Amino acid sequence: MLRLLLLLLSTWTGSAMVRVPLRRVPSIRAQLRTQGLLENFLKDHRPDMFNRRYAQCFPPGTPSLRLRRSSEKIYNFMDAQYYGEISVGTPPQNFSVIFDTGSADLWVPSSYCVSQACALHRRFKAFESTTFHHDGRIFGIHYGSGHLMGVMGRDTVQIGEMTILNQEFGESVYEPGSAFVTAKFDGVLGLAYQSLAEIMGNPVFDNMLAQKIVDQPVFSFYLSRRTRTSNPEGELLLGGIDEAMYNRPINWLPVTAKGYWQIKMESVAVQGVSSFCSRGCHAIVDTGTSLIGGPTNEILSLQQLLGATPTNVGEFLIDCARLSSLPQVTFILGGKEYTLTAEHYVRREAYGNKDLCFSGFEAIDIISPEGPLWILGDVFLTEYYSIFDRGLDRIGLAHARHPTE
Known part of the structure; x- marks a missing residue:
């Protein structure tokens, strides 16, 4: 021994x-x-x-x-x-x-x-x-x-x-x-x-x-909500998982392609009705993208269901007074439901003396061998503690623990 x-x-x-x-x-x-x-x-x-304009300025190839x-x-x-x-x-x-x-x-x-x-x-x-x-x-x-x-x-x-x-x-x-x-x-x-x-x-x-300098071949993210008392504002833990940052259970999802952190998604439901990705699709778990992305045709349909209005710079505005009446959007991953309310998927920004509310969904067309990809960015990851396991090539998701004001 x-x-x-x-x-x-x-x-x-x-x-x-x-x-x-x-x-x-x-x-x-x-x-x-x-x-x-x-x-x-x-x-x-x-x-x-x-x-x-500038491609010719860079070295050939x-x-x-x-x-x-x-x-x-x-x-x-x-x-x-x-x-x-x-x-x-x-x-x-x-x-x-x-x-x-x-x-x-x-x-x-x-x-x-x-x-x-x-x-x-x-x-x-x-x-x-x-x-x-x-x-x-x-x-x-x-x-x-x-x-x-x-x-x-x-x-x-x-x-x-x-x-x-x-x-x-x-x-x-x-x-x-x-x-x-x-x-x-x-x-x-x-x-x-x-x-x-x-x-x-x-x-x-x-x-x-x-170089064997981490305890486990794992890293995990906690991202805070928009609260004045959030401490920490966010945290990356290299080499393990922080059980104080989430509520069990952890739902483990196998990586389906080793490039991005890509997983299988069964469907996306709006107010309990399966509306998008109904035959299954693939999604990327991405901390470098703030919003939730998806194929253009599906995201435009989703914006219509939310009553979001397009702007001349490609964003979608939502009436801040309507947040309580907006539908829930649920992502089905590994047989589990991950539900976001309007308070989660709407971005509220101060502009002058008023607030503007923007949809947290954006159109991004990424074609892969598995078909069009969705992107689960920070709008999603704020609500769910995310664990990236390189040892077993899987992603774990669990409800994040957030302080209340």
Whole structure:
């Protein structure tokens, strides 16, 4: 028994769990709206506009400029709200990042970045790190607002008290558009499967597993509601599950494709009547998307059922006085019902001296071998504690515990 214990200790050293506090801030979209900049921003940053204007400025063969190729297919940074702190290099240089289960790369701004956005964010100084290794390759990530471009390197990354050695990451040298200027976060840390990575090499959590620095091959998210007393505002637990953050039972769902965290969904019901995905479909559990996304034709029908009115910037308004009369929307996953009321799926934003209410559903068309995909973003994950199990390739969902005001 003693020999077995010593063997286990020698092969899984330094194992631990680490809590990463997450901060919630107004979305970039809300900030642009408050400043009166949203409509002009969206006109200038249509998904195809940037490539038409600037594709020739990038080196030939840049992977994410290829037709129908985008490594960040569903990462919605304009609505991203939750972020936490990491450090890169020796001595450590601190950065705030979105912990994104919808992508697999890590990138932060470079000290050589020429964009206005970088001037307003913390930038990585490779020449100040004694553990930095230059890679030489370039990378590109295509967002709706344009094309982020940079160079690759390897260095020590620290998250809480955990240290990951020789982590591949990107230093952005060009960040497009005013949205990154407004962003409160510096970069992105992807937590999806390695096959989704644009930057070749192991994602951060894969390296944590390979270097045996977590107790379990699991990480979990708690996202708070919009309450003044929410503490924590959100939390990522690497290496385990926090039983204080949810109410049992946990419903476990197998991953159906190892790229995104993709699961099977039986149907989507409105007020108890199966209305969408009636023959079954697939969904992505994604902390990098604030809203709930789905195929355009189904989302437009859903907006009609909610009485939501389209705006000229692609959002859907709901009369705030009608919230109590709106129907429940229920997602059937693994035979269990996950029900959201209007208080859950409507986003209320202050605009001047009044409140605006927006539908928490958006149209996003993602085609996969399994058919059109739905996206369960933060609107859904705020209500359900989410557990991502790489050891057994499954996702656990349980009712989150929220304080009341």
